Amino acid sequence: MAFGKGYAPFMAEPFVHDVLHHACGICPSRRHPVGEFDVFERPTKDCPFNPADGHRYLNDGTPVCVHPEKVGLPVGRYKSENAPLTVELRLPPNPSELVPYLHDVLYGAAPVLLEELIEKASAQIRAQHPGLDPITVLRRALG
Structure with missing residues (x-):
């Protein structure tokens, strides 16, 4: 599953709409759907703070979130470069982990x-881990 600019028309609501969500109160995820803002690892000079409205933007006006761990999205230039939204998963080699x-x-x-x-x-x-049942492992992880 990959999302880029084409994803936004299907999701008109802001990505984060739960007031108790970990996203900052001024995060673009509270105003824009997935694909309509970029996610950076941290604040940089490429996305300066705008004191007029309290948000961060790229030079082209793209809103930027600088806390990927709070919004649960990987770092990516989803709006400015139409990067697809994908996630990497690397399972630990030890089954007990x-x-x-x-x-x-x-x-x-x-x-x-x-x-x-x-x-x-x-x-x-x-x-x-061919000896493990994926459904059982996932149920335990989600339980």
Whole structure:
């Protein structure tokens, strides 16, 4: 599943609409749908703070979130460069680490990424740990 600029027309609401969400009060995710803002790892000179409205923007006016861990999205230039929204998943080699790892990944991810993460986790569990049932592992991680 990959989203770029073409995703926004299907989701007119802001990405984050829950007042208790970890996203900052001034985060562009509270005003824009996925694909209509970029996500940087941290503040940089490329996305200066605008004191007039309290937001960060690129020179072209693209809004920027600088806390990917709070919005649950990977770093990417989704609006400014039409980067696809995809997520990497690297399961730990030790089977005893799977449930806690997947718990953290799944609970920290943006809801729009959950289907892709579950599909990738299922495939990787089958490939890397053929003796484990992916559904059982995922149920434990989500339980």
